[in-house]
Amino acid sequence: MSRSPHTSHRLSVSLTLLVALSLLPEVGCVLRTGGRPASGTFALEAQGFDREVLERAQAWVQTEPDKALCDALCELQAPGDKKGVDTCSHVLHEQTDKGRVVGELSCTGWWGTLATGRRPQGWRAPRIEQVDALGALLSRMAHEEHAAAQAFTQLAGQLRRWGAPEACVARCESAAQDERAHARIVVDMLAERGLDVVLVDQAPVYTGLLEAARNNVIEGCANETASALFAQVLAIRAPSVALRTGFARIARDEMRHAELSWDLHRWFVGQVGELEAAALEGLLRAAVADIPEIFARECARLPDGFGYVDGLGLGGVLSSALLAA
Numbered sequence: 469m470s471r472s473p474h475t476s477h478r479l480s481v482s483l484t485l486l487v488a489l490s491l492l493p494e495v496g497c498v499l500r501t502g503g504r505p506a507s508g509t510f511a512l513e514a515q516g517f518d519r520e521v522l523e524r525a526q527a528w529v530q531t532e533p534d535k536a537l538c539d540a541l542c543e544l545q546a547p548g549d550k551k552g553v554d555t556c557s558h559v560l561h562e563q564t565d566k567g568r569v570v571g572e573l574s575c576t577g578w579w580g581t582l583a584t585g586r587r588p589q590g591w592r593a594p595r596i597e598q599v600d601a602l603g604a605l606l607s608r609m610a611h612e613e614h615a616a617a618q619a620f621t622q623l624a625g626q627l628r629r630w631g632a633p634e635a636c637v638a639r640c641e642s643a644a645q646d647e648r649a650h651a652r653i654v655v656d657m658l659a660e661r662g663l664d665v666v667l668v669d670q671a672p673v674y675t676g677l678l679e680a681a682r683n684n685v686i687e688g689c690a691n692e693t694a695s696a697l698f699a700q701v702l703a704i705r706a707p708s709v710a711l712r713t714g715f716a717r718i719a720r721d722e723m724r725h726a727e728l729s730w731d732l733h734r735w736f737v738g739q740v741g742e743l744e745a746a747a748l749e750g751l752l753r754a755a756v757a758d759i760p761e762i763f764a765r766e767c768a769r770l771p772d773g774f775g776y777v778d779g780l781g782l783g784g785v786l787s788s789a790l791l792a793a
């Protein structure tokens with residue numbers, strides 16, 4: 469049985485974003501946070517690495533002496549946007565040929581990342597080429613906006629099969645169009661800087677309804693809501709009119725996607741059993757509680773021209789208001 473999605477979160481999510489944003493002009497320093505978030509963990513066992521990775525890690529250690537070679541290897545090889553390494557060991561093979569595996573790596577750690585778009589199930593972050601900070605941000609955004617279009621297209625198909633209200637499906641399809649437009653906007657921003665990016669579709673991963681509901685909690689309710697706020701920050705702080713205009717368009721759409729995510733969450737909760745629904749709500753609270761930490765990290769690595777942003781403060785206001793709603 470399907471239940472119509474409620475839309476009562478629409479107002480509260482939008483208002484919450486605006487309240488958080490009202491803090492922006494008052495901030496004056498970058499805050500870095502300590503502590504261990506519950507964003508997730510990773511483990512790489514016997515991960516082979518090639519000479520290119522080894523050389524990049526060695527160069528990294530030279531420029532950042534605090535970073536041990538193993539941590540650098542782990543940083544380069546671990547999926548996603550990693551926050552810290554708990555354990556790490558590596559072995560270098562004695563006889564190596566260029567292009568072949570030259571060592572083995574085993575590491576565990578923790579991660580948390582703010583993506584600028586909803587990532588589809590099973591998505592793996594592409595490696596971003598070393599460019600300046602703004603180029604790196606835009607390159608990552610281009611990949612994530614492109615991925616978000618894939619995510620919404622896949623989700624629309626799944627929702628239709630599960631008998632979700634046509635309005636939900638249509639909103640996902642419309643969001644996919646938005647995301648394709650966002651990718652084009654960001655690719656144009658890169659082109660104006662003489663940079664190029666190759667966007668590739670990743671093989672879709674389809675799961676059952678419960679796993680899709682979990683993905684919506686992380687990638688939609690938490691990530692898209694936070695990324696809507698982040699896009700607003702970019703739209704206000706970007707150092708050129710062209711950038712601010714492009715980010716403002718993205719921010720407007722992302723706020724709508726955030727609202728959609730919360731409406732989808734309410735629909736998903738209505739489709740599962742009591743225990744699963746409670747687990748989804750628990751996951752939601754944990755994901756929203758992680759927003760300040762993740763938002764702070766993202767703001768702390770904004771390019772110089774964007775000025776200082778109190779990411780922890782902004783993310784904290786957003787997180788608190790969402791938890792209270």
Ligand SMILES: [Fe+2]
Pocket residue numbers: 584585613616646647650718722
């Ligand atoms: Fe987007």
Ligand SMILES: [Fe+2]
Pocket residue numbers: 584585586616647692721722725
């Ligand atoms: Fe989005």
